[in-house]
Amino acid sequence: MITFIGGKGGVGKTTCSAAYALKCAKSGEKTLLVSTDPAHSTSDIFSIKISDEITNILPNLDAIEISGAKESKLYMDKVRQSLKNVVSPIIIDQINKQIDAASISPGTEEAALFDKMVEIITERSTDYDKIVFDTAPTGHTLRLLALPELLGAWVETLIAKRKKSIILMSMANHSGNAEKEEIDKDPVLNILKNRFDKIEIAKNIITDSKKLNFIFVTNAEKLTIDETVKAVEILEKHGITVSEIIVNKILPENMTDEFWVSKKEQEQKYLELIKNSFKDKKISLLPLLQEDMKSDSIEIMADKLRE
């Protein structure tokens, strides 16, 4: 089972992800916590250095931090490596320029991150009962999850074009008859088909509610609720199931200060709004704690989530 945890910036996604992963681990599921946020606060929460290799942090709980920048660099180095034995030095020079241009283009890190996430999902889902993804803020995540659809259509067009071109060339060379093996032999087509298969796998997992669900973190505040409602709508339009809403930073009871009393009243109003907006979803509440998020406070949170 794969769980994505998302939400607006600053609502406490990383805290909730850590608490949720810890909750799963405590109830006996072997859990992997994947942090995709470039800020990488997971290390700070557990006070353990987590790297881009899977690290065990607590019994039943492993964690990994992945970064788009690093993954895209690895990918580009791989392309550069395979260039060396193919083409002439002049062309290599030009292509290196092309690679450099790609490394600063907007979609690059996102695409690299997505690739790595798919790799973790496809290669690790047999090792773990649960994989928890701590995602980047809402906008990024929505684009990330829409990527397979966009890419799938693009790769499909590319395959069709390339095939047609090869068939036509083969017809020209064999007096009107296309040779099928020339299509099978083409290395470009093989790479594209590989890519297409991977995208299809990702697409199937993302839209399968038995394999993947989404938990949204929100606060009892107007703007955050509005964004959550919108995001949940978009996700469900893409066929992604949102199973649970976590309301984080709930104020404590019994406050005496006038300012906080009125704040608490407002919060009650917004909690009602949340309950009405997400009638068919599980809603969990997490308290605002006095101290900073450290491993012992995460345990309090995890226990709260278990209730």
Place this chain on the structure above:
Amino acid sequence: MSKDLFSKLKKNIKLFVQGATDFDRKSKSLLIKESHNEMDEFLLLCFGDLLGIPFPTSYYSLELLPLIAEDLDGWNNRMSGRLSVWQEKWADYDFDA
């Protein structure tokens, strides 16, 4: 066996006549041209950002670079050196042949 031989012979005679009389020259050149057009479109979809058209997918076409790098230079010149679409279409009719 002899049937096999016969069909092979038939094919070779056909190829010889075609080659000697050059009779499918026009259809062949049309096919090649169409194939090149498709390939140009393919390259445009892969590396449109070389011409200043940003594609959200350009990251994924990088891995194709080593394989089609040799075609890329000519394509870039063809695309950026385009003066008139009319001229190009006119040439398709091949009136001087």
